[in-house]
Amino acid sequence: MILKDKVCVVTGAAQGIGNAIARNMLEEGAVVYGCDLGEGSMETLVSENGRFHALYFDVTDAQAAKAAMMQVKKEQGRIDVLVNNAGVVFNKKIGMIVREETELMFRVNVIAVIEMTQLVSRIMARMGGGAIVNIASVTAVLGSAGQAAYSATKGAVIAFTKSAAKELAPQGVRVNAVAPGIIHTERFEELYEASGDKIDTRIGRIALGRLGTPDDVARACSFLASDNASYISGQILGVDGCASI
């Protein structure tokens, strides 16, 4: 129970990696506030676990985000952990991507990460500290043809993570990122198989010989969020099976 009684906020918790992070944090003893779009999309978790609370808002809506974080502070008195997981991806070549898609990726993947960090780090600083985990991507570290604009957003997440870690360290707030490789989520078939990409070729470039699971990423997030990682900040932890994509 490495997160026993910690108050954790996980964005994009309705499905995929965020859902696994929320579930893993619950298993590790945390009180978890999941954030997502779409009223009702987290009700299964609400009914399964009394320590899970659902907050429905768009992370790019600064007013709504502020109101939601104030609600957590009011109900729990503090926030110990923030996982900036909500993200959007358009797998498109440089010649095909349109501005609306690029802008949406930057709004959700970068600007919302910065603004959620601003909001929550203030609360954490007043309570004596906390831990923030941002979800980056292996694409930002290694590059990925067909994902240039998306990779740029995740590169920004990595740069932000390193600088925020330095800036917030005096207030006791640690900031790290996890950089997942190819993770077998619900959306996986849609993104890779529908693109005509040969998944066997991709698995062939993963030294550990398999795709990642949402749980692989979730366990890394819980570790970085926990006091076991109390001397770790500003790091980018690859969870990619030793990939070269």
Ligand SMILES: NC(=O)c1ccc[n+]([C@@H]2O[C@H](COP(=O)([O-])OP(=O)(O)OC[C@H]3O[C@@H](n4cnc5c(N)ncnc54)[C@H](O)[C@@H]3O)[C@@H](O)[C@H]2O)c1
């Ligand atoms: N799946 C992978 O292989 C992979 C690899 C590397 C990094 N990532 C990153 O991991 C994170 C999760 O990816 P996933 O594959 O689980 O994605 P997903 O699309 O399955 O889930 C993302 C969740 O975020 C929510 N979301 C999107 N925009 C939002 C907004 N504006 N406000 C609130 N919630 C919003 C969605 O509703 C969804 O529930 C993303 O940041 C993604 O870039 C994924």
